[in-house]
Amino acid sequence: MRRVALCVIISFVLLQNIQSQDRTFDISGYIDAGLAWLGERTVSLSDTALTLKQSKLTFLTQRFNLLPSSEFGRFKVFANIEFSNGFSTEHKTGNFQLYEAWTQYIFSDALKLRGGIITTPFGVFNQTRDASPTFLGVLPPSVFDEGYEEVDFMPQFSNLLLFGLTSIGAVQMEYAVFMGNGKGVEGETSIDVNNEKDYGARFGIVLSDYMKLGISAFRSGMEEYENNKKEIHSLYGMDFLLSVDDFEIRSEIIPGFAEINGERFFKATFFVITSYNINETVTPYVMFDYLRDDAQIKMSHIQNRLSCGVSYKPIWRTALKVQYIKDSYVRPGVADNSSCFIGASILF
Amino acid sequence: MCYRMLLIIIAGLVLSSSSIAQTVVIIVNAENPVNNIASDELKRIFAGDKSVWDEGNSIQLVDWKIESNVRKRFYDTILKKSTAVVRRGWIQKIIVGNIYPPSVLPTEEEIVNYVATHRWAIAYVEKKGMPSSVKTITLDGLMSDDPMYQLK
Numbered sequence: 001m002r003r004v005a006l007c008v009i010i011s012f013v014l015l016q017n018i019q020s021q022d023r024t025f026d027i028s029g030y031i032d033a034g035l036a037w038l039g040e041r042t043v044s045l046s047d048t049a050l051t052l053k054q055s056k057l058t059f060l061t062q063r064f065n066l067l068p069s070s071e072f073g074r075f076k077v078f079a080n081i082e083f084s085n086g087f088s089t090e091h092k093t094g095n096f097q098l099y100e101a102w103t104q105y106i107f108s109d110a111l112k113l114r115g116g117i118i119t120t121p122f123g124v125f126n127q128t129r130d131a132s133p134t135f136l137g138v139l140p141p142s143v144f145d146e147g148y149e150e151v152d153f154m155p156q157f158s159n160l161l162l163f164g165l166t167s168i169g170a171v172q173m174e175y176a177v178f179m180g181n182g183k184g185v186e187g188e189t190s191i192d193v194n195n196e197k198d199y200g201a202r203f204g205i206v207l208s209d210y211m212k213l214g215i216s217a218f219r220s221g222m223e224e225y226e227n228n229k230k231e232i233h234s235l236y237g238m239d240f241l242l243s244v245d246d247f248e249i250r251s252e253i254i255p256g257f258a259e260i261n262g263e264r265f266f267k268a269t270f271f272v273i274t275s276y277n278i279n280e281t282v283t284p285y286v287m288f289d290y291l292r293d294d295a296q297i298k299m300s301h302i303q304n305r306l307s308c309g310v311s312y313k314p315i316w317r318t319a320l321k322v323q324y325i326k327d328s329y330v331r332p333g334v335a336d337n338s339s340c341f342i343g344a345s346i347l348f
Numbered sequence: 349m350c351y352r353m354l355l356i357i358i359a360g361l362v363l364s365s366s367s368i369a370q371t372v373v374i375i376v377n378a379e380n381p382v383n384n385i386a387s388d389e390l391k392r393i394f395a396g397d398k399s400v401w402d403e404g405n406s407i408q409l410v411d412w413k414i415e416s417n418v419r420k421r422f423y424d425t426i427l428k429k430s431t432a433v434v435r436r437g438w439i440q441k442i443i444v445g446n447i448y449p450p451s452v453l454p455t456e457e458e459i460v461n462y463v464a465t466h467r468w469a470i471a472y473v474e475k476k477g478m479p480s481s482v483k484t485i486t487l488d489g490l491m492s493d494d495p496m497y498q499l500k
Binding site: 024026028030067069071074076078080100102106107108109119127128131133134165167169170172209243245246248277279280281283313316317347 | 389392397398399404406408429430432435439440442448449
């Protein structure tokens with residue numbers, strides 16, 4: 001894995017050296033840091049719940065993402081390599097992963113083809129997920145917390161994407177159709193042993209300068225031959241953005257179903273973020289998000305999160321953030337908790 | 349008396365020259381076949397939603413510094429959004445790899461030079477003498493001296 005990432009970096013550096021007017025090269029990236037004050041909390045694992053005694057004050061895992069990209073003719077290559085310090089701030093237990101890496105062929109704005117490891121364009125927030133410079137708070141809505149990756153609330157990665165946008169007068173329409181390997185059963189080879197594939201689509205429409213709407217659908221299947229286990233997850237998303245001058249409301253509603261060995265469970269997530277740009281640098285916001293998982297695979301049955309905070313941008317690539325979060329659970333034995341975060345994210 | 353009149357005239361001229369904004373024109377490289385652009389298309393380009401010319405070549409975007417009055421006028425008239433909102437959209441598009449961040453240059457001379465040397469570049473500048481290596485294009489089919497021209 002390290003060799004692959006090293007090769008990607010070296011390739012981009014080489015490309016930089018041979019760039020001309022027909023070959024552009026750019027390295028962007030972002031880094032974030034944070035500090036949290038955490039109230040005492042109950043952690044639920046499957047059908048048990050335990051109270052976790054922990055430090056109230058903790059530094060958050062340091063992350064650093066590198067975004068090299070190059071364009072030549074109608075081709076474009078892009079990667080998102082994430083470096084992190086692991087769970088220890090004391091020892092060198094860091095790691096890195098190829099978060100995204102793709103090649104794109106541009107037919108026109110209305111038709112682009114992308115192949116590789118691609119962040120799935122399901123809804124809007126899922127396309128940037130935990131990229132901290134894109135959200136106002138230190139933490140994104142809870143469904144984008146890394147812990148939920150294992151419970152199939154959000155499509156993770158796809159491998160082939162056809163997308164584009166077109167416009168009729170002031171109305172702009174965008175679409176995406178995607179397909180991927182999905183969740184494969186861990187095997188000794190890198191070949192996908194899951195007989196099912198993931199696939200989905202998104203359609204968005206910008207109705208005016210103020211309003212944008214979108215709908216998404218996704219289906220993921222997994223067949224585990226050894227244990228004779230079969231799972232099908234389906235998700236249906238609706239996203240909405242209203243932006244009037246400096247006031248903005250952004251929301252996504254994502255209901256879905258999980259069919260596990262023939263039994264059907266409901267799951268849903270919803271979030272709404274309202275914000276107001278007081279001026280070019282200060283943006284206070286309030287966010288509410290809801291998460292329900294009847295299959296109770298890992299997390300609590302129902303979770304509500306209310307958070308508020310302020311984002312301050314002294315210069316446009318830098319954001320300093322403060323966020324207060326109150327989590328509530330509808331589950332016996334799991335107590336509510338609250339936490340405060342301060343953080344910074346810098347895009348370069 | 350004559351001295352006072354002279355002072356008033358000079359003060360008036362200074363005040364009027366600082367308050368009258370120059371007409372803003374859209375420029376592309378002289379080799380770019382585009383001769384006209386619709387304001388909706390221009391808005392999509394500077395909002396980062398349109399990244400490719402109709403011929404399939406990537407648009408090379410160049411912009412003024414954030415403090416610039418020219419930029420503020422352009423964003424207010426064409427994008428009709430505050431720069432804070434537009435910048436948040438840009439950050440999202442940069443992170444998912446959809447666009448390159450625009451080249452931000454501090455002076456009109458540098459912006460014109462960039463467009464002159466980059467075949468697929470586009471920019472907006474105040475209407476002054478342009479070198480032959482850049483081309484002024486019409487906006488919604490209107491020349492900059494048309495009374496209906498938006499960026500006067």
